[in-house]
Amino acid sequence: MNSYPIAEGVLEIRAMPLAISVALGQKATNRLTFRLRIAQRTLTGNQTQFLLLAEAIANHIETFLSQDSYTTLRHHLPLRPALSLSTLELFDLANAMDAWASEWLLLPSLPPIRRLHPLWLLVLTAAAVGIASLLRPQPTADLAPLPDVSLLEPSLESAPVPESDRPATPPTAPNLHQSRPAARSPQTPEKPANSVDRAPPAPATRPTSPTLGASPQISPTPPATISPENPSNPSLSTRSEPISPKPINPQPTPSAAAPTAPQTPESATILAAPPAPEAAQSSLPLTAEGRSANLDRAPMPWRVTILTSDPVLEPAQKMLLQRAIAQQLGTRTLPTWLNDKIRNQPGDEPNGKIQGLIGDRQLVLGADFEPPVIIPLPDTLADYRGTLTLEVIPPQR
Amino acid sequence: MLAVGVTGAPTLADPQPIKAHLDLVLLALEAIAELNSEAMLHTAARLHLTDTIGDRLTLWRLRQSSPLRKGKGGRKRLDVDEARALTLIASELASQHHSKIRQTVAHLEAYSQKGRAPHQAPMVGDYLDRFFQLYEERMEERPPEALALKLLVDLLFYSAPTGDRRLWLNLLERSSPSS
Numbered sequence: 002m003n004s005y006p007i008a009e010g011v012l013e014i015r016a017m018p019l020a021i022s023v024a025l026g027q028k029a030t031n032r033l034t035f036r037l038r039i040a041q042r043t044l045t046g047n048q049t050q051f052l053l054l055a056e057a058i059a060n061h062i063e064t065f066l067s068q069d070s071y072t073t074l075r076h077h078l079p080l081r082p083a084l085s086l087s088t089l090e091l092f093d094l095a096n097a098m099d100a101w102a103s104e105w106l107l108l109p110s111l112p113p114i115r116r117l118h119p120l121w122l123l124v125l126t127a128a129a130v131g132i133a134s135l136l137r138p139q140p141t142a143d144l145a146p147l148p149d150v151s152l153l154e155p156s157l158e159s160a161p162v163p164e165s166d167r168p169a170t171p172p173t174a175p176n177l178h179q180s181r182p183a184a185r186s187p188q189t190p191e192k193p194a195n196s197v198d199r200a201p202p203a204p205a206t207r208p209t210s211p212t213l214g215a216s217p218q219i220s221p222t223p224p225a226t227i228s229p230e231n232p233s234n235p236s237l238s239t240r241s242e243p244i245s246p247k248p249i250n251p252q253p254t255p256s257a258a259a260p261t262a263p264q265t266p267e268s269a270t271i272l273a274a275p276p277a278p279e280a281a282q283s284s285l286p287l288t289a290e291g292r293s294a295n296l297d298r299a300p301m302p303w304r305v306t307i308l309t310s311d312p313v314l315e316p317a318q319k320m321l322l323q324r325a326i327a328q329q330l331g332t333r334t335l336p337t338w339l340n341d342k343i344r345n346q347p348g349d350e351p352n353g354k355i356q357g358l359i360g361d362r363q364l365v366l367g368a369d370f371e372p373p374v375i376i377p378l379p380d381t382l383a384d385y386r387g388t389l390t391l392e393v394i395p396p397q398r
Numbered sequence: 399m400l401a402v403g404v405t406g407a408p409t410l411a412d413p414q415p416i417k418a419h420l421d422l423v424l425l426a427l428e429a430i431a432e433l434n435s436e437a438m439l440h441t442a443a444r445l446h447l448t449d450t451i452g453d454r455l456t457l458w459r460l461r462q463s464s465p466l467r468k469g470k471g472g473r474k475r476l477d478v479d480e481a482r483a484l485t486l487i488a489s490e491l492a493s494q495h496h497s498k499i500r501q502t503v504a505h506l507e508a509y510s511q512k513g514r515a516p517h518q519a520p521m522v523g524d525y526l527d528r529f530f531q532l533y534e535e536r537m538e539e540r541p542p543e544a545l546a547l548k549l550l551v552d553l554l555f556y557s558a559p560t561g562d563r564r565l566w567l568n569l570l571e572r573s574s575p576s577s
Binding site (some may be wrong): 062065066067068069070071073074087088089092096099100221293 | 459503504510542558568572
């Protein structure tokens with residue numbers, strides 16, 4: 002569990018690392034709960050609500066900074082229940098979430114695999130055979146299963162991680178976005194201002210996380226939960242336990258129907274299901290203003306295709322990498338003009354192809370991403386000598 | 399929005415708001431931390447930005463390019479590299495003086511909650527005095543108090559580990575045609 006002190010409060014985040022963390026070189030999770038104690042209140046939530054909170058905070062700060070004056074130093078976030086923060090609380094909370102995200106990669110939750118009793122399986126199989134014989138056979142294409150990433154880590158999806166599998170030492174630092182440290186350290190800005198629209202250099206050192214060992218005091222007031230369950234009637238829940246994430250119902254999106262790059266035996270396309278669509282379906286905002294803002298800014302699925310010149314990569318490894326990249330992109334809030342730039346980049350291949358650069362076990366996606374998208378490479382890719390091309394197609398808006 | 403200038407150096411499509419905001423942020427830093435141009439040049443050297451901002455004259459001409467300034471001796475153009483360098487310097491200085499900025503904002507919040515005038519808080523009052531003095535020396539008009547206080551709160555967010563990114567995105571937002 003990570004604890005971050007907030008002005009007169011604390012943010013606690015519990016996350017269970019997935020096995021893929023080793024391959025990614027970064028802690029990854031798709032199961033998270035958090036507890037925010039602030040100003041005599043306690044808010045709890047799951048991964049969906051965490052993302053909602055993070056997005057609401059980021060949007061609010063961006064809007065606040067773009068104004069030339071303010072009317073109040075209280076900051077009202079468009080959430081249910083309403084969350085009102087002082088400036089220092091807002092600042093600390095944003096830093097805490099940035100710190101956590103710099104250390105962890107948040108992957109989308111997938112529906113748990115339901116294990117059926119063998120007897121039920123027999124009954125269902127018999128029923129299915131009977132029904133199938135009465136119906137016209139369906140085209141094979143309709144029955145072809147989509148790549149199900151959950152199959153790669155079923156136990157993590159369906160069973161809790163044993164205590165022994167949890168990291169022995171608490172995380173020490175962060176990264177939702179690239180932070181300034183690079184500029185802070187003397188060795189970083191060797192190329193001080195070369196790139197055009199890239200933000201200040203990436204951090205050379207990670208900020209020290211204010212991790213606390215002691216559990217915070219539990220507020221006597223019943224914890225409130227940011228409810229994502231009923232967007233049409235968002236209300237404050239008084240449950241003390243966090244709501245478990247709801248399964249994602251895959252729905253076709255415009256981008257799914259869009260033409261894709263020619264598939265080769267060495268290529269595979271995944272459509273990442275980033276957290277935002279899940280959030281948009283099941284939750285929030287709450288006020289009309291908030292809903293509008295979130296719909297406009299919610300990360301939509303990015304499609305990432307990896308094309309390799311040599312079939313060195315294991316398909317599963319490649320798919321996981323694609324998923325990681327799509328997730329990285331999906332959690333970003335890119336300005337519209339940058340989206341357009343990616344889609345119509347003059348110097349790039351059609352459809353916004355961006356060349357991947359390999360070096361030092363990191364994959365850097367084009368200079369137009371702000372901040373730069375830097376993704377740790379799995380071991381099998383770090384030594385890869387062939388040509389690797391990424392096709393990155395931004396969300397259809 | 400970014401474009402490529404005649405010389406090949408990337409320039410900002412509408413640099414006026416960026417010039418003005420960067421100069422104001424640096425001015426607020428001067429007021430809160432009692433800095434001078436030497437501190438900025440020292441920070442530029444620490445950040446290896448001397449190719450862009452190497453001496454006092456260059457710094458003065460860049461800051462003088464703000465449309466709010468009295469004088470007309472500043473640069474008319476602002477390269478992206480120059481804007482980025484000033485961004486890094488501002489956020490680095492804000493980070494160095496984070497404690498004082500935070501303390502001042504805390505006083506500002508406390509007095510606001512009590513319904514008292516911000517300038518009655520000693521730290522805020524000192525900041526406002528210095529800000530107005532510097533502003534009136536360099537700009538055409540006396541600024542509203544709200545602007546000085548807003549810049550103070552902005553500095554808090556720019557002093558975070560991701561402060562340079564926040565400031566940079568804010569500048570891009572200000573230069574985009576839609577803003």
